Amino acid sequence: MLSIICFALCITFALTTSSPSPPIIVSTSLGDISGVELTSRLGESFKAFLGIRYAQNPVGELRFTNPKPVEPWKPELFNATIDGPRCPQSPLNSPDNSEDCLRLNVYSKDLNQNKSSPVIVFIHPGGFYGSSGRIVSAGPQLLMDRNVVLVTINYRLGTLGFLATGTADAPGNAGLKDQVFALRWVRDHIHNFGGNPNSVTLLGYSAGSRSTGLHMVSPMSRGLFHRAIAMSGSPIQLVKYTDDQLNLVRKQAKLLKCPSDSTKDIIKCLKEAPFEDFVKTFDNMFEIGYHPMLNWSPVIEKDFGQERFLTEDPLTSFEKGNFQKTPMIIGRTKDEFARIAYYNLQNENITEQMNKHWNEIAPIMLNYDRNSSASKEISTLLRVAYQVDNKVIANSTPFEPFEKLLSDAIIGFPVYRLVNLLEKHIPVYYYCFTYKGRYSDFKYPGDSAYGAVHHDDLLYLLHIPRIAPLFSKTDPENKIVERITRMWTQFAETGNPNNSKDEYLKNLNWKPYNIESENYLDIGDELLMDEQLFVRRLATWEIILGEIS
Ligand SMILES: *[C@@H]1O[C@H](CO)[C@@H](O)[C@H](O)[C@H]1NC(C)=O
Ligand SMILES: *[C@@H]1O[C@H](CO)[C@@H](O)[C@H](O)[C@H]1NC(C)=O
Ligand SMILES: *[C@@H]1O[C@H](CO)[C@@H](O)[C@H](O)[C@H]1NC(C)=O
Ligand SMILES: *[C@@H]1O[C@H](CO)[C@@H](O)[C@H](O)[C@H]1NC(C)=O
Ligand SMILES: CC(=O)N[C@H]1CO[C@H](CO)[C@@H](O)[C@@H]1O
Numbered sequence: 162m163l164s165i166i167c168f169a170l171c172i173t174f175a176l177t178t179s180s181p182s183p184p185i186i187v188s189t190s191l192g193d194i195s196g197v198e199l200t201s202r203l204g205e206s207f208k209a210f211l212g213i214r215y216a217q218n219p220v221g222e223l224r225f226t227n228p229k230p231v232e233p234w235k236p237e238l239f240n241a242t243i244d245g246p247r248c249p250q251s252p253l254n255s256p257d258n259s260e261d262c263l264r265l266n267v268y269s270k271d272l273n274q275n276k277s278s279p280v281i282v283f284i285h286p287g288g289f290y291g292s293s294g295r296i297v298s299a300g301p302q303l304l305m306d307r308n309v310v311l312v313t314i315n316y317r318l319g320t321l322g323f324l325a326t327g328t329a330d331a332p333g334n335a336g337l338k339d340q341v342f343a344l345r346w347v348r349d350h351i352h353n354f355g356g357n358p359n360s361v362t363l364l365g366y367s368a369g370s371r372s373t374g375l376h377m378v379s380p381m382s383r384g385l386f387h388r389a390i391a392m393s394g395s396p397i398q399l400v401k402y403t404d405d406q407l408n409l410v411r412k413q414a415k416l417l418k419c420p421s422d423s424t425k426d427i428i429k430c431l432k433e434a435p436f437e438d439f440v441k442t443f444d445n446m447f448e449i450g451y452h453p454m455l456n457w458s459p460v461i462e463k464d465f466g467q468e469r470f471l472t473e474d475p476l477t478s479f480e481k482g483n484f485q486k487t488p489m490i491i492g493r494t495k496d497e498f499a500r501i502a503y504y505n506l507q508n509e510n511i512t513e514q515m516n517k518h519w520n521e522i523a524p525i526m527l528n529y530d531r532n533s534s535a536s537k538e539i540s541t542l543l544r545v546a547y548q549v550d551n552k553v554i555a556n557s558t559p560f561e562p563f564e565k566l567l568s569d570a571i572i573g574f575p576v577y578r579l580v581n582l583l584e585k586h587i588p589v590y591y592y593c594f595t596y597k598g599r600y601s602d603f604k605y606p607g608d609s610a611y612g613a614v615h616h617d618d619l620l621y622l623l624h625i626p627r628i629a630p631l632f633s634k635t636d637p638e639n640k641i642v643e644r645i646t647r648m649w650t651q652f653a654e655t656g657n658p659n660n661s662k663d664e665y666l667k668n669l670n671w672k673p674y675n676i677e678s679e680n681y682l683d684i685g686d687e688l689l690m691d692e693q694l695f696v697r698r699l700a701t702w703e704i705i706l707g708e709i710s
Pocket of ligand 1: 184195240241242243
């Protein structure tokens with residue numbers, strides 16, 4: 162009986178509160194934008210503006226080239242109440258794929274221009290070939306319990322975003338220049354949404370974290386941000402950056418049955434191909450499984466009169482101190498690529514090739530120079546050092562040694578090197594994420610969460626329905642959500658993640674990294690300072706560095 166009354170009352174209540182909600186409209190110099198009202202994880206209301214176009218649709222002659230600023234749409238209204246498309250990616254048959262994907266989402270609790278809240282710009286992961294900043298991949302509900310304006314962005318992916326012929330037609334880095342254009346949009350318009358254009362924090366994950374490091378050295382990104390958070394990715398690598406990726410260009414041309422000798426003819430043909438053809442041939446662009454993981458790479462651009470994103474090797478810029486000196490949070494998860502290691506070893510074709518041709522396969526998987534005498538020595542050294550079984554690799558082999566090797570090669574060592582390079586210039590807050598919750602991007606064994614793999618820390622900053630539900634206040638994950646969102650937003654506001662006045666952070670004393678003590682924060686069940694993260698493993702890479710330089 163009681164529940165029937167409540168049922169009736171609740172229906173009435175729901176109807177009266179939801180029916181006459183006034184349209185939410187923000188005016189900008191480009192035109193008006195209409196948004197919607199959503200609810201945060203803990204029940205606060207906030208405004209969402211979805212799929213706002215920040216650059217022109219990069220089709221036709223604009224394909225593979227620098228983005229062009231969006232044209233004003235005044236006096237029309239831009240309808241930002243439903244999410245925009247994602248940049249073309251696998252799977253092919255998704256209705257969400259479209260090249261008109263240079264969009265961003267803005268989330269804000271208070272649109273009052275005088276509010277001037279810190280702004281966080283999220284640069285999504287996905288290896289420069291997948292994912293997006295759309296609400297289904299990067300939900301704002303967790304961060305919207307804090308005092309920030311959140312912006313999530315899309316950028317061109319795969320061949321459409323990174324084709325680099327080393328000529329004016331496709332100078333490269335298009336996807337990264339898209340990110341720069343999104344940051345310029347933030348600089349010019351975010352005050353209309355209650356955001357402070359003079360307090361912009363980049364928050365990058367994986368490929369987005371690699372991008373964050375690149376923005377620190379890019380001449381195009383100077384002055385567009387004030388703090389950087391780099392989660393599980395770094396632009397420092399053992400292979401030198403080149404000024405083109407012609408092998409990849411020719412491979413793509415061949416797959417689309419384009420001429421593959423003159424770059425002019427290749428570009429003409431690739432510009433005419435429907436975007437679906439690039440998605441269809443995606444799997445075949447890799448060499449073994451989905452390796453190299455960093456298949457589409459940023460390049461150092463030659464000067465054709467275009468705005469250039471990268472003008473020298475990032476390593477050189479960091480070594481010379483030629484970069485934008487902002488405070489930084491940077492780190493990794495404990496077991497980064499456990500899922501990828503496991504599935505690689507489950508695949509007979511891959512294990513067969515690893516067994517037969519380790520010296521050739523290892524540099525493809527682990528991202529160092531191929532086919533040199535040094536390369537062969539490195540392959541052997543790594544196999545021994547990480548105790549990846551040197552007789553037979555099979556699906557029955559424990560995957561942990563290979564996981565450690567893959568994780569350190571692609572993330573751990575590049576991050577560690579960057580931390581050590583930056584330490585003397587800026588405060589670098591270094592962390593390792595070890596928390597094991599009930600949800601994980603890797604289920605093992607059986608249906609249980611493996612924990613602390615690539616993406617797992619992101620679950621406590623953004624809502625990713627593919628992996629985890631929206632945590633409630635009574636869930637065991639509530640504490641880690643509160644802690645990470647508070648550290649990250651405290652850092653966004655002040656450049657220092659500590660805040661002894663915050664009930665969730667009162668015991669935190671996260672000191673910037675120091676090369677002597679090699680201190681870092683272990684983000685687990687508790688927040689604990691520790692020293693010398695995986696340094697014995699990483700010493701092998703120091704030896705390799707000494708040999709090749
Ligand atoms: C925006 O688009 C949606 C979906 O097409 C539509 O339902 C809504 O009425 C539009 N809103 C405005 C303000 O035009
Ligand atoms: C914002 O600040 C200005 C100048 O102090 C003031 O005139 C205006 O009323 C304020 N606007 C709001 C919405 O509070
Ligand atoms: C291994 O390669 C063969 C031949 O290319 C293919 O038919 C098979 O599906 C592959 N197996 C796996 C597990 O990828
Ligand atoms: C490796 O190098 C050797 C000698 O320089 C060369 O003959 C061979 O073609 C190269 N192999 C590959 C796969 O590039
Ligand atoms: C290492 C460090 O920066 N610790 C700081 C933590 O936060 C309090 C203020 O909230 C500072 O006083 C500490 O210096």
